[in-house]
Every structure is written in structure tokens, then in C-alpha cells.
Amino acid sequence: SQTIHQWPATLVQPVGSPLSLECTVEGTSNPNLYWYRQAAGRGLQLLFYSVGIGQISSEVPQNLSASRPQDRQFILSSKKLLLSDSGFYLCAWSVRWGLETQYFGPGTRLLVL
């Protein structure tokens, strides 16, 4: 069966520091991968998605970036965190772009101070 992992589970970082969040999927090949951010009372915001290695589509221009160095690895990064980057970050995967169920990881809680 397929599983999706995210780490770390919780992260407290100072403003201006770098960020690296990692997501890996097991048990499937060539998944579509997604990064979402969830802010309280604001639902889910799609940040990035990837349909293959090295292919990244950005939804929201900001100081975050994403990379997919391996088929089942998706990384969310920032060079300098802002206070507004605080939130709950969720990684998800699906078999097929758009028309299939997305399966979510456990999430990373990021607090920028």
C-alpha cells in the first residue's frame, strides 16, 4: 500500500532563516505531488504541484520554492522565512493529474517567530 511521509512534524524558525520541508511517497511510481498551506479559517491553498521529476508548477508567487529531485520526493524550501509563512503545510499525492483522489501526509506545523 502507499504511504506518504512528511518531516519534520513541527518546526519553529526565526524570521529570515532558511526552510526545508520534505515529503516522500512510498508504494507508487511517478505520482503527482502537491504542496498545500493551511491557515486557520482559510482552507487549503495550493502552493506547488509536480507531475514528474524536475517539473514544478507554482501557484502562488512568494518566497517559497519547491523541488522534486527524485520521483517520490518533494521538497518545499525558502531562503528567508517571513512571519506570514507560518502555517500548516500539507503534502499530497495522486495517481493522475487532477481527476483522481489526493492523499495527504500528516503535515508540518511551521511557526515563524
Next chain:
Amino acid sequence: AQSVTQPDIHITVSEGASLELRCNYSYGATPYLFWYVQSPGQGLQLLLKYFSGDTLVQGIKGFEAEFKRSQSSFNLRKPSVHWSDAAEYFCAVVGNNRKLIWGLGTSLAVNP
């Protein structure tokens, strides 16, 4: 513009009572619809989905949802709520660009 509306931000029910969470969508073609549940501090878990066919869809944990095209609705129901059902519930629809459009969620509290 395509959208998903969950009119109830917060609902409180008693354990054992029935539950209905509302979801209305704005989408021209036949929608692909989802309900997800999120426990505090956790990721989202798929409860059920509608792609086509029978408009009454059964999901996990005793939930069901009914797709009503005439009302542009996909309401989630459960006949008897358990305390463990307390969570945030999200409705979503696949938009024209194949991206999920999410509602803002309904927070469910269950009184003992």
C-alpha cells in the same frame, strides 16, 4: 468563478444525533466532488467521492453524501454521530484546470 461554499463554519451536535454538513459548488460541467476529514493537527483523510453514477455515495466511518445537480449540492450525512467524529470537514470539487477547489471547512463538535 468556480467555488465551493460550506455555509456552516461550526456545528455542534450531541453524540448519537444525526448529522448533515452542507456543501454547495459552482461548476458548469459534471463535477468531481470530494469530502475530506481532518482531525486536529493531522492531515486530511478522504471520506468519500463522487465522479459519476449513483448520486448517493457511501464512504468510510458510516458517512454518506448525496449529489443533487439541481441544487448544486453535495451534502454529507451520518445517521448517528460518535464522539470521535469531532473534526474539521472539507468539501472540494475539481475545477476546469483540474485543480481542487476547496471549501473553508466546517468544524464539528460533539457533545457527550
